[in-house]
Amino acid sequence: MRIVTSVRAMKSAAARFKAAGRTIGLVPTMGSLHEGHLSLVRASKKAADVTVVSVFVNPSQFGPGEDLKTYPRDLKRDARLLRAEGADILFHPRPEEMYPRGYRTYVEVHDLQNRLCGASRPTHFRGVCTVVLKLFHIVRPDRAFFGRKDAQQAVIIRRMAEDLDVDVRIEIRPIIRDSDGLALSSRNAYLSAEERRAALVLTRSLKEAKMTIERGENRSAAVLARIRRRVAAEPLARLDYAAVVDPEDLEPLAVIQGRALVAVAVFIGRTRLIDNVTVETAKKKRR
Ligand code: PAF
Numbered sequence: 069m070r071i072v073t074s075v076r077a078m079k080s081a082a083a084r085f086k087a088a089g090r091t092i093g094l095v096p097t098m099g100s101l102h103e104g105h106l107s108l109v110r111a112s113k114k115a116a117d118v119t120v121v122s123v124f125v126n127p128s129q130f131g132p133g134e135d136l137k138t139y140p141r142d143l144k145r146d147a148r149l150l151r152a153e154g155a156d157i158l159f160h161p162r163p164e165e166m167y168p169r170g171y172r173t174y175v176e177v178h179d180l181q182n183r184l185c186g187a188s189r190p191t192h193f194r195g196v197c198t199v200v201l202k203l204f205h206i207v208r209p210d211r212a213f214f215g216r217k218d219a220q221q222a223v224i225i226r227r228m229a230e231d232l233d234v235d236v237r238i239e240i241r242p243i244i245r246d247s248d249g250l251a252l253s254s255r256n257a258y259l260s261a262e263e264r265r266a267a268l269v270l271t272r273s274l275k276e277a278k279m280t281i282e283r284g285e286n287r288s289a290a291v292l293a294r295i296r297r298r299v300a301a302e303p304l305a306r307l308d309y310a311a312v313v314d315p316e317d318l319e320p321l322a323v324i325q326g327r328a329l330v331a332v333a334v335f336i337g338r339t340r341l342i343d344n345v346t347v348e349t350a351k352k353k354r355r
Contacts, residue, residue, distance in 0.1 A: 069151045071158045075166070075206055078120075078159050082208045090117035094209035094236075096200055099123035100140040100254035101149050104244040108213040109153045111241055120207050121150055122159040128167065128174070129195030140257050159207065166202060174198045177224045177231070183318050184220050184331055185342065188308050196221055197228050204234050211237045215244070217251050219329055219344045223318055243343070249275070251343045258339040266304035267336045270343040273298040273310075277330045281347045286324045288312035299334055308333035308340060315346055326351045 072078045085092055093116030095108045105121075112119040123146050130136035143160060150158050174194050180186075181193035204212070214222050222240045229236055244252050249271035250264075259267055273295045280291055295310040312321050315329040324347070331344040 069147070069155050069158060071147060071160060073160050073162065075161055078157070078161070078206050081157060082120075082206070085118050086208060091210040092116055092208060093119045094203060094207045094212045095119065095121045095155075096203050096212065096214070097121060097123055098125045098139065098254065099146050100142060100257065101146045102244075102252045102254065104215050104217065104252040106149060106153055107244050108215060108241055109150065109155055111239065112211065112213050113154060115211055115239070116209075118156045119154075120157040120159055120209070121155045122161075122203055122207070124159075124161055124163075124166065124199065124203075126166075126195055126199040127163055128198055129192050131189055131191055134189075135255075135258075138258075140254055159203075166199065175201050175228060175232075177228050180220070180224050180227060180318055184309060184311055184313070185333060186220070188333070193221070193224050197224060200225055201228065201232070201234070204229070204236055209236050211239055213239045213241060215242075216240050217243045217253065217343065219315070219331055220318060223316070245271070251341075253341060255339055255341060259336060263304055263336045263339065266302050267334075267339075267341055269299055269302040269305045269336075270332055270334050270341055273332060274330060274343055274345040278345050278347050281324055281328070281330075281349060286349065288321055288324060288328075291324070291330065295330075295332060299332075304336055306335040308335060324349060 093112030095112050097105050125139050127136055147158055175197040176194045177197055186193055226238045229238055250267055277291050277295055285291060291312060292310050299305050299307040310332045313329050314321055315327050321328055327348050329344055329346050333342045
């Protein structure tokens with residue numbers, strides 16, 4: 069595996085792969101890799117000739133007061149894991165190269181970026197879209213792989229790629245969970261033992277929501293009330309939001325019919341965690 073740290077070197081490697089007719093899979097990450105990321109690497113290896121994994125803690129997607137400085141970083145460990153998975157290139161650019169002095173250009177996906185996580189992180193998705201579009205230009209992937217835990221991010225990146233005519237297939241892969249159900253996240257590393265236990269409130273409230281819907285409750289307000297009650301009962305947890313939305317366009321659903329995404333963000337102590345579940349109920353037949 070090659071470690072590439074300059075944009076120029078990454079662009080010329082991509083150009084060589086393209087000239088040789090090889091397909092490129094890209095797995096964008098912020099490092100501190102876990103099984104969720106590695107499952108994306110495996111999917112890319114199956115689907116593309118060459119797999120590039122970017123490891124870049126993207127400053128533009130962190131708001132003031134967020135955890136940019138403390139975000140876990142361990143490039144040596146990441147490189148070891150990626151080598152073991154057979155990734156071809158680890159792309160690790162410096163922030164000064166991705167955002168040089170005088171940098172002024174940002175990508176926004178209107179409306180979608182303001183909902184759910186965007187309500188409490190107003191510049192987050194503009195940062196995500198900007199860096200992902202830059203990575204698309206630099207790496208020129210045929211396919212790019214993202215996890216479904218960041219369901220809103222997935223919807224927004226799909227929209228951006230379509231709206232801006234980027235020739236890339238966006239692949240969204242399942243959430244990978246610990247044996248007790250907690251969704252894997254690099255931010256789980258912040259949790260104390262007690263907080264780790266409390267964090268299961270995300271998994272449990274979503275499980276309960278799914279069961280409630282599958283048993284016939286189709287009013288989102290009733291489902292959300294249950295989630296709020298459960299989170300309120302956990303002393304270390306504070307709800308940021310809970311929502312039931314259309315999985316394609318993130319529009320809030322008052323009545324659940326067909327597919328719905330139930331998404332939550334919860335602060336466990338100072339750590340903000342997200343999770344979601346998709347439910348599918350039969351659509352009522354029109355008479
Ligand atoms: O999902 C993430 O880890 C990041 O938002 C991404 C897509 C790598 C962009 O920095």
